[in-house]
Each structure stands twice: as C-alpha cells, then as structure tokens.
Amino acid sequence: MEIPYIVKARKDTGLTNSKIAIWLFLASEVMLFGGFFSAYVFMRIGADYPWPERTLPVLPGLINTFILIASSVTVVFAWAALKLRKWRQFQIFMGATVLCAAIFMCLKAVEYNVKFHHQAVRLNDYSIIEGHLDYKKDKDKNYIKKDGKKIEYNLINIKAESVIFSTVRFHKPWVEQILEQAEEQGSKMVLTEPYQGADGRADAKTTYVEAGTELSLDLLLKIREQHLKARAHNQKLRADALRCAWQIAKDANPGKRGWEISDQVGVDAEKLKPDMLTEMGAISFKIDSAAKLSFKPKNIKEADGQSRLRDDTVIKGKLLESPMKFHHVDAIDFQYLAMKAVQKGIDPMVAIENSWIIQNADFAKEAWEWHCEEVEKLEKELAKQDREPTLKDRYRIGWKEFSKKAEQEGMTDMGDWTILEEFKGPNYAARGEETFPHLAVPRGEIAFASKFVPQWNTYYAIYFTITGLHGLHVIGGALVLGYYLFFGRRMYETNPEWLANRVEVGGLFWHFVDLIWIFAFPIFYLM
Amino acid sequence: MSADAHSHDDHHHDPPFWKKYIFSTDHKMIGLQYGITAMLFLAFGFYLMMVMRWSIAYPHQPLPEWMSFFLTDDWKARWLSDGKLTGETYNMFGAMHGTIMVFLGIVPLGFGAFGNYVTPLQIGAPDMAFPRLNMASYWIYLIGGLIMCASFFMESGAAKSGWTNYSPLAGFADGQIVNQWLAGQTQWLIGLVCLITSSLLGSVNFITTIINLRARGMTWMRMPFFVWSMLVTGFLLLLAFPPLEAAGIMQLMDRVAHSSFFMPTGLFTSQTGLAELSGGGSPLLFQHLFWFLGHPEVYVLLLPAFACVSDVIPVNSRKPLWGYKGMVYMVLVLGFLSFIVWAHHMYMTGMGPVISTFFQTTTVLISVPSVVIITSLLISLWGGSIKFTPPMMWACAFIPMFGIGGLTGLPLAFNLADLHLHDTYYVIGHFHYVVAPGILFGLFAGVLHWYPKITGRYMSSWLNQLHFWPSLICMNVIFAPMLLQGMAGFHRRWYNGGDGYLDKIAGKAGEESANIFANTVAQHIDLNILMSMGAWTLALAQIPFVINLFISWKTGKKVESDNPWNATTLEWATPTPPGHGNFTTEPVVYRGPYEYSRADHDEDYLPQWVEPKNKTAASVSQDKAEPAALEDKSDA
Structure with missing residues (x-):
C-alpha cells in the first residue's frame, strides 16, 4: 500500500499530509521563537545596566526587512507559476527568492563582521570606551599572519x-x-x-x-x-x-x-x-x-x-x-556610570568629571565639554516640543558625535557620515586620528572587556542568538527552495502538482521566517 | 502466515539486511529499534542508580567489585577516591541517571516504540505519513543519546548539574576545560538539542498520521484511547519542547560564547573567583523555560502508559472501556492543563502569592482528569470476566501504583506543604512511584500484550511471574521509605545518604545528641540500606524479563491466530507479524474500538473491521457504517 494524500488532499480534512505537517512544524517554531522572545523580555526588564536602545545601524536592517518581504512575495509568484505550469516563470521567481536570501545573508555577514572587530571595555568606574585595538606590529608595520590576516595586539x-x-x-x-x-x-x-x-x-x-x-x-x-x-x-x-x-x-x-x-x-x-x-x-x-x-x-x-x-x-x-591600546577610540559612554552614580546618590556630572578617562585623556575631556554644550543646545531645542534629551543623548558620545565635532572644528571635510559608514562603521583612514584618537588603558582600570559579541552584555547575547538562529532558518529555507529550483525539473515533468505542493509548503515556511524578522527588526533596531 | 505468503511474492524482493533492520523506514522496525535502544539506555540508567545507591547506603566503603569490575583503573582513579564514590561523581551519575531515564529511556520507549509500532496499525494506516522522517527521528535520537553518554569517558566527565541543568551551576561547571565543545556539560546540551529535534520530527509525523491516515470509517470517536493518548502526547512534545530547546541554545551560548543569559551580575565561585562575565542575566528564566517543558514532559511519560493499560484492560476483562468518551475529553483537558502548571516546581524561588496561588489552583485542577482516567480504568474491571494473562497482571498493578504516585503528589501541589517537602526524598519517592512502578509497569503490560503480534509467539507466563512479583515488591521497598525519609527532611541530593549530618563524636555514634536533626537522620538512615538492597534485587528481578524477551522469540508458544487475545482493535487484523504496508486488504472500520460482550453478538468480541452481517439489525444505526463517504478512492 502506498501512503495516501501526498499529492491530493483527503476529503474530510481537506489537507495533504505535508500541509498538516508544515503547520504543526510552524506551531513548534512559534514556541521556539516564543521562548527566545520571552527571554528578550526577561533580559530587558531585568537588565541591571542601561539597556542599549537604538544602538544598531538602522539602514542595513531596514534594507534587509524589505528584501525579505520582497522574497516572500516572489515565492508566492513562484508557486503560482508552478500551478499555471509555467516553468520558466517559476525559475525566475524562485531564483529571485533565493537571490534575496543570499543578499540578506551578505548584509547580515557585514553587520556581524563589524561587531566582531569592534572592541568595548568597561572601566572600574563603569565608564565604557569603544573602538578598535592596535594590531600587532612587526617593525612599525602591521604584522601579517600567513593567511593574510592582521592580528590584534591585546595581551x-x-x-x-x-x-x-x-x-x-x-x-x-x-x-x-x-x-x-x-x-x-x-x-x-x-x-x-x-x-x-x-x-x-x-x-x-x-x-x-x-x-x-x-x-x-x-x-x-x-x-x-x-x-x-x-x-x-x-x-x-x-x-x-x-x-x-x-x-x-x-x-x-x-x-x-x-x-x-x-x-x-x-x-x-x-x-x-x-x-x-x-x-x-x-x-x-x-x-x-x-x-x-x-x-x-x-x-x-x-x-x-x-x-x-x-x-x-x-x-x-x-x-x-600591559595596557589595552586602542588604535582608535570611537565612542565614550557614561550611561552606566551615570546610572551607578544615581544609585549611590552622587551627581552624575560630578562622577563623570572624576572618571578615569576625563582625568587622564585630554581628548576625552575636550570631547565631553563639547558634548555638554551640544546637549544644552539640544535641551533648548527639545524644550520647545516639551521633550527632554534621553539618557543616551546626555551621556553617550558616539562616533557620529566625534565626526560632527571634527567637522565643526574643521579637522576633516568628510561631512557627517556616508552611507557606507552606516554599514561598516566610521572610516578611520579618511577621518584620521584627529577625529578618533589613540588611547592606552592600563589593565588595572579595566573591569570587563569584550568585542561586541554575546559576551559583552545580554542585549548582544539575545541579539546574536535570535538573529543568528533566524539566519540559520534563512539558509535552511533557501537551501530547500534552491533545491526545488535546481533539481525540481524532473519532478515537474513527472508530477508537477506534487512539486507545487512542496513549493507551497516551502513558501509557508519562508513566510514564517519573514515573520520572525518582522518581530526581530523593531525590537533590536528600533526600540 | 500471511507474511510468509507475502515474501514469496515475486514483486516483493526482501530489502538488504541494512535496509531492513538498520536504516529501515518501516514504522514497525523503527518502533522496535526505539524499543531496544530505549531498554539499553534504561539498563544503563539503572546501573548508574545502583552505584549511587551504594554510596547512599555505604558512603565510607569502596564500591564492590561486582559493580565496577569492568571499569578501567584509570577511570576509577579519576572518578573515585579510595574506591568510594566522590560527591562530584555522585552528582554526575545523578544528573545522567535522570536524563537517561527520562529523555533516553521512558519517552522513546513509550512514545517512540509503542507509538511507532501500534499507532499506524490501530488507525489502519500502511505506515507513518513520513517514513523517512521517522527514520531520521530515530537516528537523531540515538546520536543525541550517544553524545550525552560518550562524555563519561572524557576528561570532564559527563554532565553534573542535575537532570534539570539549572544555571548558573550548569553555566560554569566544567569551566576548566579549555575547549568547551569537549566538556560533558556542553555535550549534554548538544545531545538535548538532538533529542528535541528528534521528538519534534516524531511528533509532527505522529499527529499528521493520526489526522490524515485513518482508515475508512475510522472516525475520531472510533479511535482507540491509545491513539488519542498518542495524539495528545504528540502535541505536548510539539509545543512544550521548543522552549527548552531555546533554553538549551541559550545555555550553550553561555558556555561557548560566554554570554550571560542565565548568569547574574557579580557571580562568584570558589573555582574562579569573580566570574569574568558581563552578568545581567536571569537564572530564574532558565527554570521557567525548563519547567515549561518539564511538566508536560511528565504527561509525555505518562500518557503512553495510560495508552497501553487502556488497551490491555478491556481485552482482558472482556468489557468495553468504561467512559471512553469521558476519557478522551479528559486526556485533552489534561494536555491543555499541563501547559499551565509548570511553576509548581518553582515555589521555592520566592514567587509572589498571586502567582503561586494561580499555579497551585491549576495544579490541583490537573489532578481531576488524571483521576477520571484512572478511575475509568478501574471501573472497566468492574463486573468483567477478568483473565489474569501476563499483560493484565502488570496493568492491574499499574492502577494502585500510579495511584500512590499521583496521590503523594497532591501535598506537593500546595505551596505550604511544598516548602517543607521540596527537594527532599519525598519528591523523589513521589515521582518514582509515578514513573517506575507506574509508567514502567504500564509499558511492561504493553510489551507482553503486543509481543504475540510482533513475533507470533507468547511470552512465557512462568518467567513473567518471576519478573512481576519481585518487581512489585522491590518497587515498594525502594520507594515507600523515601516518602518517610522525605517527610523527616532528608535532602534528595545527599551523596552520602545523610551521613554527614550524623553527630559522630568518636565512640558515641548513634547515641542521643543535642543536635536534633542528627537524631532525626540517625532514626531514618538505616532505611538507606533497605532501599539499596531493594534496588539491587530489582535489578536481579529484571533478568527473567530479558531472558523471556529473547527466549520466547524462538521458543515461545505460537499464537493460534492473528488475533490471539480476541481483541477488537485494528492491529489484530494484520498478518502476524505484519508485513510491509501492514494490511493485506484495505481495512474498513465499522464500529467503536471496544465492542466486547455484546448481547446481540455470539462471540464476546466484535472487532472493528468485521463487516456487519445484517444491515437491518438494530446495530446498524449504532455502527453508522458509512466509510465510503469519507474519501474518494482514486487517491489510493
């Protein structure tokens, strides 16, 4: 006996086997991601440090959102083409879907890569410095490993x-x-x-x-x-x-x-x-x-x-x-320090004035003074709308602020920032050491140091876990859809309806993957 | 007999050995694979427990030779101290005993083996909806299990943070291993992800099969209770396991990427001092995600046992299952409620009174469907002409044993009582009563019940007596004293059985001491020896079963017909053993699953597949034999 209802639906349930199975599978996936999203809520509510808000560059995420939505549309067109028995059209739309998946993953890879090389360090006084570390030197030149990579010097x-x-x-x-x-x-x-x-x-x-x-x-x-x-x-x-x-x-x-x-x-x-x-x-x-x-x-x-x-x-x-040497510092963040100061009943501004970096690095002192003026301006600006600067506005000097300062002081003529910098972070080579200065932090001052990886804080932990798992789903889905695209011809000739069923089921999964991103994008990039 | 005829068929060449027995896609072979693998894992889990029981009973004495002769000296030197079990090793064995018994033993045996073998037969399907997926589930399960157990032989040893794997303990255990992928604690998580994947694929397959592959005429309310149980079990696995998978992945991140999902700020350990972690995580989150699975998991264990017993009892009491419809609704309610009781495992975490009241209420509520089901089973015996066949003995023992297990759970449902009993041997006694003499007895009933269908021979009744009676006695000898010890306050994780709490000033041991708890411990500590003796005897009692399982395969009494128990459900309509595709003719179902001792029928059973003789008889309206309307035949 053959297994029935593979191609044609059973009358009383109205469903093929694979249709039931994919919905069950998606129910299970909902529970899986439900677990992760509830972990996000738990992490955010329970965070005992300032939760990084709007910390990721929005543009790559936004582009990725549109790419995924587009791919969800094309996969439906691909299925429709198959239903109409138009193989060529199916190929085009399915090809577009897989291509979208590939672009999505490439952008994701760029995003990840930037973070993997971006160093953060929390000092004992809870101020945070971000930037890039020195590379290992070989007679004033960067030391190049056999595989052509530079290695960072942080020992x-x-x-x-x-x-x-x-x-x-x-x-x-x-x-x-x-x-x-x-x-x-x-x-x-x-x-x-x-x-x-x-x-x-x-x-x-x-x-x-x-x-x-x-x-x-x-x-x-x-x-x-x-x-x-x-x-x-x-x-x-x-x-x-x-x-x-x-x-x-x-x-x-x-x-x-x-x-x-x-x-x-x-x-x-x-x-x-x-x-x-x-x-x-x-x-x-x-x-x-x-x-x-x-x-x-x-x-x-x-x-x-x-x-x-x-x-x-x-x-x-x-x-x-063994100081930790920053080749370029691109952000100084006092949010955590301010939070701790308030908890201890100290004026945050005083605490910042007394922090190690303001006391020991002239550029930081200069930047902070400039920043305070900027905040004052912003305060006046926002007061007109009955609003106030956020903690992030007040206590964080990011790379965009550093660039703006350099621009105002006429050190560079690069403008505020370029589209490319939105993706890859500041262009150190062009903006130079005047904008993003060098800094050596004594080891004894460091409380915790990490790249922008899951280790840095629970925000990045949950960000990498959810988006990473989502990425794996994208890859898995693209592999399956790609299989129908490149190896589906034979089935198309013998049993096109079966292939259409499979594409439909694959498409359902693809919509689900899209849906996950629709949730992940706002909670990580916008909120 | 028909199977023989089948193999002579020229169109059906026997597949090669590896395809038939190893990489088989036939649900029956996969069911057997699950069953055999699960029993091997059960035996291993049992061994770990026997070693632990030595340490509890005789904490100062080296392991006896019979328990450790096959271990290398090197392994012993690493994990034992002067031949005695160390606390660390005890933890490792304890964690793995729980994991193996629950995830690698009972679930695969109940759901994997019985579900796979019996479900398609009972609904009249040729196989599972996705045979290759079915094979994948088995192999992923096996790989996951082996990964977990392989870690016993690595530098780190196996997982050692309890079967619940609570963070932060589980987050930094084995932290001294430089390559974290080779740490037992990490491998436990990898194995767990494999197991969850396996059960996910399995449950999708089961549910699809039950929904879509029912034979003509097999309406929902004609499905045996067995199938209903498997359906609910499938949904529990489908929906409850993924949150644990999420937790497992996050804990994996904590271990290999040093994130702090479950690691609080300022964590300080004696091994490493202040942990070099960002902190900011929530250990409580792990408990929530774990128990969100953990409680439905209890019913994943239990329902297959209910399923087996609900088939054995009507057959052997020659009476319909009492309150079949009520049982079906109750098992659905049970499935739903099991999702909203999880935090009763966490009363000790200091949750607020509102939340604990909620979970207390749902927990008490969930005892209602369980009691309805068990009572229905009991009433099914009432007024029947009971035959004490070998499976029936186990089924009858199941009811009171599970009853004890269930009722001792009630005090744990109440916050107030639980604060005293939590993490004591009372809890161990309670759930072992449910799982060991309860669930396992139900599954033994299933093995004996379907053995004639699988092999064409009965299992020996004499060897079964030799298995049954000592098992029944030993189970109670082991677990009843645990309830006593627990109420006295014995903690469930003492590797030395409480010896450390005795007041042992040289030469005065055993005398009344000013330390009141030491006196309590002294009063109850000797029960340890009784329980351990019971456990080792229980191991001996399993030998007749193993012998029976193998000997009867070749020498057991042959069955007289394809339906040796004169049962009514569809699996008995197949040839013995069922060939590939199960049924020789397309099965059609005319009536409900438990038509025993009908007044209008000569024999005392009327199988589901027997065509009604007389369409004008009163039975027709009851039978509603209208299978043709259910589907069009062009599909097949």
Whole structure:
C-alpha cells in the first residue's frame, strides 16, 4: 500500500499530509521563537545596566526587512507559476527568492563582521570606551599572519620566573605557545624537581626524569603518562586496602551499623607506602633568565606574583604593564556610570568629571565639554516640543558625535557620515586620528572587556542568538527552495502538482521566517 | 502466515539486511529499534542508580567489585577516591541517571516504540505519513543519546548539574576545560538539542498520521484511547519542547560564547573567583523555560502508559472501556492543563502569592482528569470476566501504583506543604512511584500484550511471574521509605545518604545528641540500606524479563491466530507479524474500538473491521457504517 494524500488532499480534512505537517512544524517554531522572545523580555526588564536602545545601524536592517518581504512575495509568484505550469516563470521567481536570501545573508555577514572587530571595555568606574585595538606590529608595520590576516595586539605580559603545569589538564597549544615565547627570548625552561622512583617504588632512588630537563611537549606527555599510571596503581591499592579494613572492622564489631564504625576505618598510608608509585600532579619549571610571557586576556586570571591560566597552569612572576591600546577610540559612554552614580546618590556630572578617562585623556575631556554644550543646545531645542534629551543623548558620545565635532572644528571635510559608514562603521583612514584618537588603558582600570559579541552584555547575547538562529532558518529555507529550483525539473515533468505542493509548503515556511524578522527588526533596531 | 505468503511474492524482493533492520523506514522496525535502544539506555540508567545507591547506603566503603569490575583503573582513579564514590561523581551519575531515564529511556520507549509500532496499525494506516522522517527521528535520537553518554569517558566527565541543568551551576561547571565543545556539560546540551529535534520530527509525523491516515470509517470517536493518548502526547512534545530547546541554545551560548543569559551580575565561585562575565542575566528564566517543558514532559511519560493499560484492560476483562468518551475529553483537558502548571516546581524561588496561588489552583485542577482516567480504568474491571494473562497482571498493578504516585503528589501541589517537602526524598519517592512502578509497569503490560503480534509467539507466563512479583515488591521497598525519609527532611541530593549530618563524636555514634536533626537522620538512615538492597534485587528481578524477551522469540508458544487475545482493535487484523504496508486488504472500520460482550453478538468480541452481517439489525444505526463517504478512492 502506498501512503495516501501526498499529492491530493483527503476529503474530510481537506489537507495533504505535508500541509498538516508544515503547520504543526510552524506551531513548534512559534514556541521556539516564543521562548527566545520571552527571554528578550526577561533580559530587558531585568537588565541591571542601561539597556542599549537604538544602538544598531538602522539602514542595513531596514534594507534587509524589505528584501525579505520582497522574497516572500516572489515565492508566492513562484508557486503560482508552478500551478499555471509555467516553468520558466517559476525559475525566475524562485531564483529571485533565493537571490534575496543570499543578499540578506551578505548584509547580515557585514553587520556581524563589524561587531566582531569592534572592541568595548568597561572601566572600574563603569565608564565604557569603544573602538578598535592596535594590531600587532612587526617593525612599525602591521604584522601579517600567513593567511593574510592582521592580528590584534591585546595581551597580558608577565615576567615569568617559573611555570607550573597541571599534569592531567595542560592544554597542548598553550604549552607550545609558552615554549615558543621562551625560546624567542633565549630563555631555558627546566624541570625544577626530579620525578623520582617512577619505575619502582616511592622509596627507591631511581629517577624517572632528572631535574634540569628542558621543557618540551614530549616531556610533559611522558610525565603525564607515568603520573596517570601511578595514580591508577595507587588508587587501586588504597581501594583494596580500604575494602580489607572494612572487612576487619565488620568482623570486629558484629551487629554494628556501617556509620557507627566508619570513623575507625581508614587506609594506613604508611603501611602502603612501599608499594605506592610516585605521583606528580603538578610539574614545575624554572626559567633561567626570567622571560616575558604573553597571554590572551580571556585565557588568564592575572595577578601580581601568581597568575593562572584556564587549564590550571600557574605562572609565577611579576605582572608587567600591559595596557589595552586602542588604535582608535570611537565612542565614550557614561550611561552606566551615570546610572551607578544615581544609585549611590552622587551627581552624575560630578562622577563623570572624576572618571578615569576625563582625568587622564585630554581628548576625552575636550570631547565631553563639547558634548555638554551640544546637549544644552539640544535641551533648548527639545524644550520647545516639551521633550527632554534621553539618557543616551546626555551621556553617550558616539562616533557620529566625534565626526560632527571634527567637522565643526574643521579637522576633516568628510561631512557627517556616508552611507557606507552606516554599514561598516566610521572610516578611520579618511577621518584620521584627529577625529578618533589613540588611547592606552592600563589593565588595572579595566573591569570587563569584550568585542561586541554575546559576551559583552545580554542585549548582544539575545541579539546574536535570535538573529543568528533566524539566519540559520534563512539558509535552511533557501537551501530547500534552491533545491526545488535546481533539481525540481524532473519532478515537474513527472508530477508537477506534487512539486507545487512542496513549493507551497516551502513558501509557508519562508513566510514564517519573514515573520520572525518582522518581530526581530523593531525590537533590536528600533526600540 | 500471511507474511510468509507475502515474501514469496515475486514483486516483493526482501530489502538488504541494512535496509531492513538498520536504516529501515518501516514504522514497525523503527518502533522496535526505539524499543531496544530505549531498554539499553534504561539498563544503563539503572546501573548508574545502583552505584549511587551504594554510596547512599555505604558512603565510607569502596564500591564492590561486582559493580565496577569492568571499569578501567584509570577511570576509577579519576572518578573515585579510595574506591568510594566522590560527591562530584555522585552528582554526575545523578544528573545522567535522570536524563537517561527520562529523555533516553521512558519517552522513546513509550512514545517512540509503542507509538511507532501500534499507532499506524490501530488507525489502519500502511505506515507513518513520513517514513523517512521517522527514520531520521530515530537516528537523531540515538546520536543525541550517544553524545550525552560518550562524555563519561572524557576528561570532564559527563554532565553534573542535575537532570534539570539549572544555571548558573550548569553555566560554569566544567569551566576548566579549555575547549568547551569537549566538556560533558556542553555535550549534554548538544545531545538535548538532538533529542528535541528528534521528538519534534516524531511528533509532527505522529499527529499528521493520526489526522490524515485513518482508515475508512475510522472516525475520531472510533479511535482507540491509545491513539488519542498518542495524539495528545504528540502535541505536548510539539509545543512544550521548543522552549527548552531555546533554553538549551541559550545555555550553550553561555558556555561557548560566554554570554550571560542565565548568569547574574557579580557571580562568584570558589573555582574562579569573580566570574569574568558581563552578568545581567536571569537564572530564574532558565527554570521557567525548563519547567515549561518539564511538566508536560511528565504527561509525555505518562500518557503512553495510560495508552497501553487502556488497551490491555478491556481485552482482558472482556468489557468495553468504561467512559471512553469521558476519557478522551479528559486526556485533552489534561494536555491543555499541563501547559499551565509548570511553576509548581518553582515555589521555592520566592514567587509572589498571586502567582503561586494561580499555579497551585491549576495544579490541583490537573489532578481531576488524571483521576477520571484512572478511575475509568478501574471501573472497566468492574463486573468483567477478568483473565489474569501476563499483560493484565502488570496493568492491574499499574492502577494502585500510579495511584500512590499521583496521590503523594497532591501535598506537593500546595505551596505550604511544598516548602517543607521540596527537594527532599519525598519528591523523589513521589515521582518514582509515578514513573517506575507506574509508567514502567504500564509499558511492561504493553510489551507482553503486543509481543504475540510482533513475533507470533507468547511470552512465557512462568518467567513473567518471576519478573512481576519481585518487581512489585522491590518497587515498594525502594520507594515507600523515601516518602518517610522525605517527610523527616532528608535532602534528595545527599551523596552520602545523610551521613554527614550524623553527630559522630568518636565512640558515641548513634547515641542521643543535642543536635536534633542528627537524631532525626540517625532514626531514618538505616532505611538507606533497605532501599539499596531493594534496588539491587530489582535489578536481579529484571533478568527473567530479558531472558523471556529473547527466549520466547524462538521458543515461545505460537499464537493460534492473528488475533490471539480476541481483541477488537485494528492491529489484530494484520498478518502476524505484519508485513510491509501492514494490511493485506484495505481495512474498513465499522464500529467503536471496544465492542466486547455484546448481547446481540455470539462471540464476546466484535472487532472493528468485521463487516456487519445484517444491515437491518438494530446495530446498524449504532455502527453508522458509512466509510465510503469519507474519501474518494482514486487517491489510493
């Protein structure tokens, strides 16, 4: 028996199988995105920091909205063409739909890419600085990796005297990185303590690895292997001994319950010692001439004297100056600082005057004074309409303000901003360092730093999650529709109605994807 | 017999082995695959529990050899301390026991296996609406399950933040693993997303099949209660799982992209100090999204058991299901209500009295449909000529066991009582009564009931006795003391069974102490040993079942006909075992599903598919045999 109702609808339900299935599937999708949108509401209501409002460039989002709406129209035309058995027309409209999807994803990729390279940093006083970091230099030129990419220079430097690896946990690439850095500076890293007695018993004088052996990945792996062997051996011994001890204790205390005698039962470590193998849970290396080791901030918990990598490697040594260097600062944001000041009952303006950046960077002080004048003007302007400047107007100096200031002061002649800048952010090369100055922030001032990625705050987290998932839906839908476009010909010739059904179902999904964007666009870009 | 005839047909070549048994698109084979896989996962989950029960009963003693002999020394050295279970390992086992039993065991067994095998047969469909999608559901489920379990053998170990995976604990567990994709806690989430995808595809398939592929004459109110249960289960899976998927994806973002969806500001842990996160997230949001699934999930577990029992009881009491229509409406109400009770799992989060009153009310309300269904099942026995066939024993045990489970849930519905009982062994006892002797017994009834259809042979009644009685006793030995301990205040996550709370000044252990709670613990701690013994005995009691399952396949008593139980529903109209396409002739349905002991009929059962002999008889108007009007035949 064939499965019925694939092409023709069942009389009493009036539906084909796939039509029922797609509506069910969409119901489930509604619940999925419902979960995300309610998360958005939760995040926004519960935010304990100033929620970024109207923070994304509207133009790319707006264009994308129209592109998706257009594609929803063309997909219906494609379906209609198929119903009329006009293959050529179907191809054109379906092609247009898939093309729209591709353009949408390209614009999305540009948007994402800009954010992935845009650095933000929150200082201890809750002021926020945004911009782009310095690239790693190779004799005054940008250092170019083999794959042609520049790498940013944002490292924590330590004058390391010794490094202690966790035997079971060390992360190989990081060991290699440490080795490489030490070698570059001509420092040797040697094992501090010998690994003794490994082949025999702990009290034997055989030495498995001599003290003074130079660090290499092979050495670490060798020690790890021996350590794991010893650990397994010792644990087995101890477990067996404990089992024996319990047997004896039970025999000696008939009728007693386990928990009544448990504190009398234990392993006699001294007695076992001759049979135990030496374990080496941590491997310590001395560095003969203290070398400067550098680590990515996200991998290290730094402290003067003793820092710790995420794989439990301990770096002993003095913390060196490792400021975070902004090649260009393109925004200073005091909204969070102002919020905190109000909570503490301090005048926000005073708090801003006392903030690190105003105290330490002349350009910031200048910009802030200019900004205050601008706000005053705006206040007068808005007062006519019985309105007030928003917190964002008051406390944030964005790249457009910086550009405007430069323009007013005659430093550039670029005008306020160009369409391209709406997409890609400010054009540093053209506007120069006068507009977007250089700044070095001492590491100690930094409370939290991140690119504009999900890590930065819950706004970006939910933005990337919803739009990313929506993007995956666009890709998935485009793949399916593209499949009908490029591989549908055979089915068109044998069973065009079936193909039309499939396109209809695909189109329904496509409308749904469009609908999600219709919700996502205003909540992320406009509100 | 007809299946044999089928295979001799020249037009039907047997597909190759891998296509027939492994990448099969036949709903019956997929159902069996689900069933076997789910039982293996159940066994694994059971093993984890046995180890945990050792730690609870004998926290200071090394695991016995019989429990751990197949583990490598290296693994033991990593996860045990002097051969004893560490708290961390206990958490890992506990989290995975819950996950495996719920997501990888019972749901696939109830919905995946029984739903797949029986539903299309009972509605007279040749297969599921989307056979290849059906295959995909199974494989995605298997992959998800394996991903979750594989993490036991990795550096990080498996997930260890409870089966509920609450943030922020689950957000930073395994944080020391540099590549977060290789952390057990992350793999749990990936596995979960796979499982949700699988059940989403499955539920779409089930609902479509039930709506569109019913045989001619199979009107809604002629569908067996089994099919109704599966329909509601399908909707629960369809609509309740996606919010958890959203939560899972957000937690995945928290782990791999270091976002702060569920991480509050200023989070401080002993491992890493002040977390280097933006903060600003809401741990409560995870709980809401989790329990939005979590409660419907309970009914996803339960309804397939109801379904099996509702088929076994009429067949073996030779009496129509009592109050069939009422049961159908009640299962629909149950499905709806299950979406608005979730926050009764969260009374302890300090929600306001208005919200807790709302959820308290809905929770009490939802007990009504459950009670109506269970009472209908009970009344169905009344005045019947009951035959205690092997499946019937399980079905009869299901009713009181589920009854205990359900009734002990009532105190938990009330905010006031729940504040005392929350997170104690009382809760564990309550839901295990529902799931283990309740749901599992119902599913055992199903296995024994349909086994003759699947294999053409009965399962051994003697081995079944050997399975049934010890299981019934052990289940109560394990779970009844939990209710007592829970009321005394035993916390559900103690890895040492409360030993840490005893007042053990050297040599004075067990004596009356000034520490009142220590005295309470001392009074009840010995129950741990009883329960653990019960659990291990329960494991032994499953051996006859496994033997029965395999031995009877080849040596069981052969069935005398295609309808060995003299049942009325459509699956018994197929050849034994049903071939590809299920029915040899197109099935037509003339009447409701439970026509037993009719006065106007000679035999004590009148199957749905038997054409009425006498159109003028009074039964015709009742039968309303007008299948031809339902569709036009050109489609087929």
